[in-house]
Amino acid sequence: MSRYYLFQDQKKCIGCKACEVACKTRKRLQQGPKPCCVVTVEPKWVGALPKTAFTFMPCFHCENPWCVAACPTGAMQKRPGDGIVLVDHSLCVGCKTCMSACPWGAPQWNQELGKVVKCDLCMDRVDQGLKPACATNLPHPLHPLWHSGRNSGDQAHPARQGPGSGVGGTAAGREKSVQ
């Protein structure tokens, strides 16, 4: 897992999609790929109150990322030092193996380039001491909180254990999230 992670306070998330749009704007993406997305689970009555769940799904930057292991060209990499999982476009041949390997749907297909695009936590911003686009733009304090510090995080975070950690329920929702 990377030194950085995004924490979403579900209580405060209103599913406004500012994170998705900010991310796509930042990465100059056309229609299609969404390096992060909010999965909306339709409301249920909890007593007399309607409750909708909004789950933020960026790349989790796993400890042992299957996408990196699957990549035949070395394009998918884990950055030494901070563990950010990124794709080097000069090496990506668009074989989509990483897309099949990742259980979360984090690598997305960029039709325009014929290559994979994914959340790299806006590492160029991070390197300047800034937050990723999604966390900068979300109505504060709804945004996924941006913590840094070596693995000093939330034990409940789904990616603590890597992809096989048994919280796959949300991954399937990824495609469904966009209405």
Place this chain on the structure above:
Amino acid sequence: MSKDQVYSICGMCTVRCPIMVEVENGEVSFLQGNPHASGIEGSICARGAAGLALLKDKERPQTPLIRTGSRGEGKWRSVSWDEALDYIADKLNSIREEHGARSIMLSDRGGPFRDYRRAFLRGLGTPNYFNHDSSCARNVQHAALSLFGFGRKGVSYDLKSSRHVVLQTRNLFEAINVKEVNEMMTALDQGCKLTVIDIRATVSANKASRYFQIRPGSDYAFNLAVINELLSKELYDKTYARRWIKGFEALEKFVEPYTPEWAEEETGVPAQELRSFVQELSAARPSVLWHPGWNMSRYSDSFYVSRTIYIINALLGSVGAKGGLPLVNKPGDVCRKGLKSFMDLYPKPKEKRADGVGWKYPHFEEGPGLGHLAFKALETGEPYPLKAYIAYRHDPLMAYPEPERLQKAFDMLDLLVSVTFSWSDTAWYSDVVLPLSTYLERESIIACKNGLNPYFFLRRRAVEPRFDSRADWEIISGLAKRTGLSELAYESAEEMWEFQLHDTGVSIDDFRTTGMVHLADGPQYREPDEKTFKTPSGKIEIISDKWRQAGQLSLKPFEPRERPPQGRYRLTFGRCGVHTQGHTVNNPMLYEQMPENVLWMHTAEAYKLGLRDGDWAEVSNGQHSGRIKVKVTDMIHPEAVFMVHGFGHTLPIETRAYGKGVADHKLMPNGLDIWDPAGGAVALQEHFVSVRKA
């Protein structure tokens, strides 16, 4: 490589949040909220984040266009700015000569940047300025005026210090004002209660601690029962009421029959629940904020819904209280001078308004008038013919019901001009289209936001226009020059800003560091005093003389709204977080988020019609029908169906939005005639549609 940070103002919706634009080599590289703005701190909504997609979009008017075919045919000639402005000015000058200046009208969507174009109208000599508000917040404005003598913006919404917020129709978490969203969240974090009263479970309802799904159109009954309970149980603020409310006894007598048990019949809300809600409200007073509504052009009694909301706030002592509806400060209230107004360059035109506001309807506020009545004046030629209409960032053909009828009315015009940054039905029907630069490519006049700490703010040009578009001031200057109004013609934005800042003690350089200039040291709460309420008595007047003289009741007995006939549903509309009415639907980034609207329908009703979630349905009323996907849900009242407004575009030039979803405003036959003579707004939720499987 040069990198700049430009503080500016978003233009993706009417909230106009402060933003910071990062510009590298003349291109926008990043967009975020202004980190210096309180309550914003860097954040922006999805629409704001999609500003770059608007800038890059080729499917917007790129040059001035003059129509070559018949109106609405879509045949254009691309012309130079000089030719377009000459064309318009020649027409305006000859219309003014032949029919008088009063036959020229302009509408916009309100906001803080209108002083300059209103001055242009004054300079021409016409009283006929109006805005979109008669299809939006006019009922709220008039409710405030009828009680306080000042408008709805005379108080602010102190969400972050509130202990109990009530949202009735106001969908705060989907009709997004970023500062309000953030402050509401802060308040919730601090234990503030949130009650939502709505016919469907919005995202706001999903964050509420109490949710009342009332029968559509029964809000007034609900509120009358709340007042009844507050008074009969003596749960109101007696000191405040004695000091500031005039006509208390009349109110007491009036609400006597409207008990919670009575209301239960109308609203479906158990009397006991209403009672415990009122107890909770009373416990939190005066830090209670019952929001008076934003778009309240809904029912024919929405004016009274808004009035009762204000009355409840007053009974809880929250009008003028921290955490409630504190009084806003104008620059003068904090001993500062306000911006110099362009409108003051000219006398107010003596001519009476075409829409009847101020003479036929003396109780209504003259400022922006009533759009639907202006269109009726155009249709009938009464009280006088209207010959030129400039739709300024306003698309009445989508904002009001009965677009075909409006088009026929527009056919009476000698000149129809649209000033717009995106295509719209009105632009398409115009004689001349003037492409406005997007908010990232234009400056605006300096604006003032009254509030606890009033401030001036500035929209700066972040990048040069991509196409042959112009800023507001360039367009109005161009027209002013050609119509003999040299006082309004500027060569540069700086010159114009200097005029505004004259004598304010503020210079344009003061905006450099944060994009705004605050006029006080921190928020200033003011207790009401004898000058606060601008009514004859200086108090909150339950019975308004102004309304009485106009033959309108202040305390109107409740009349149940019509129930939908068998097989029909009340059509309701609203917003979502990723679109601003119709003008963002074709934005590539926002289109991807939500390409079409869906029809919310209650599970039990859908079952009766054999409709399953995701099925296609035909929804129709009168001559109009549309095909739309159904969202089957338990989260809406069974008597109503709901759709997000702004869809069902029919212009082929908008390739993405074209043909997607259904236009609610087309399903409202006679909708221009259904309006409230007490509140002034059209009532857009008084229509019943039929639905069948498509």
